[in-house]
Amino acid sequence: MTITYQDPNKKKIIRQPLLKRVRSFYRSARKSGQENLFYQKIYMDMSRIYIELELINTRIFNRVKSIVGAETSNMHQEDTLSDSGYFGAKYYDLAQDSVTLFYAGIDPSPLPLASEHKTQLYTTNSIAAKLSNLNFKINQLERRAK
């Protein structure tokens, strides 16, 4: 499933219920088989809708998590620095969705090209940490400027 666009060729096909309309004359179904089939199909349809809603629920949670990041200091896990792997918890790994983001900076000269590419999406926690650091530095710069 794509996460950065909607493929118009893969529009959601609305599924029809398993339940079929039946017409009965004079009275309700005389045979228990027909009546039982009716309720089985109702049950199966309800189950399918329930599963569908459960999947939507899971997707909402997973997607929020990928943006927000782990609500944790990560302190209970190993986070000592090594030459590799220490970025893990700071990003949502877009590579697992086959997504790569290309970015052009704001420097007007020379003409910026979208050459910087990333497969990791900064989480809210990472951005918050960066903003904290920026606040700290700007505070010091402001004091020096006074």
Added chain:
Amino acid sequence: MSDILNSENRTVQYNGPVNSADFNLRVEQNYRDLVHLYNRSGILDQKLSEAFERVLKDHHFLSMAVLDLEDRVKALEYDSEPGYKKMSIYTYSQIDVGSFVNDPTFAISSTDVLSFDYIYNIITLPKLQGSSQSKLKFFDSAGAQVIPDFLEAKVENTFIGVDTTGSLIDTTPIYYSFLESSDKFWKRNVIVDTPSSAGAQIYLYVKIPSSFSGSAASNFVSLIPYPIFGVDIISIEYTSDANPNLNTNDKWTPLNFNRLYNNQAEAVGKVPPGGWSTVGGDIILNAGPVGFYFPSIEINALRIALRQRSYTTEHDKCVYTYGLSDMDVRSQKCLDSGKTIIKFTAPNSETILSVEEVIPKIYNVPEELISTAFNYRVIYRQGSSYTLDPVPGSTSVWIEVTLNKLGDGTAPVLSDLIINYT
């Protein structure tokens, strides 16, 4: 869900529908409702995908804007002082231990590398995870978080402002702030008719369930306010009373009991608020994530003063929102000493003639003990090897940082490292 159900509640007697019209109507109504539910779930999924696509792209470019800001602050800092050029830590990708793995002089054993925390911007001593523990929760054998059922937490809302007894409150459980999960956070919405210049303010009391951990000794407290950068942290205090009552009658001591960096404005946010001699001088306004290391002390309960000055209006009501999305109190064991190497690259491909000064920013160690807690070496690159002798024409230098535990057990926290160079 369906706005209006087609299916009707019917009461029949004896043997169900007795004429075909009733029977057929029931089937038709059931069928229409099922079609509606299928459609609605499909539309929900579509809406979710589109909303996520928007959030994802906006989020990405906002984070890129933050990176651009880092570059611009770096440029401002570079020229901020006459006589020197200046660099500091802008991103933790400057930590560059990996380049020295095969160097016989500067290689650092993986167990001796300083730890860092990307949320709280903390570089500190190497941690001993096995003997460290949270005081608020533990992890069962399956890795699930468990909050002891005897943990006590409560809010006191007796301050002047909108959060008072009788206010309309919409809240989630406080213990949600102790759980590490994106969908679990403690929020407290205060809904009032008119705003107040005093805002909303509370004391949050948390009693440490030390009976499960066996000890009340702690040396680290971390908080992530909710909404992030939207809540003031006024004070953080603790009590060592054996049986705290979680009210003002307990003996409360500021977590910054040594009044470290008293009234030095640049330390705001780096020292626990509530300890300075000027009351309110160390309040963290619109706080981001904060984490504080201190000497190991007996903490039986914490008292945190939070304030919300901002509010939203909705349907003629004013809503003040505050809370915490993450909180922990830990006994964090560390090695006595550790090292790391941080890379500094001059902007615009400039060269570095010599490093004149290296200034550590450490706020949990008294100034007179900084030289005990911190020392450094400047490393230059010569060809494919590294040396301590200045190499003319260098575009990058590396600072090998050594942190040492203080005599009282404090693990020093390096918040930043500034180098002045020519």
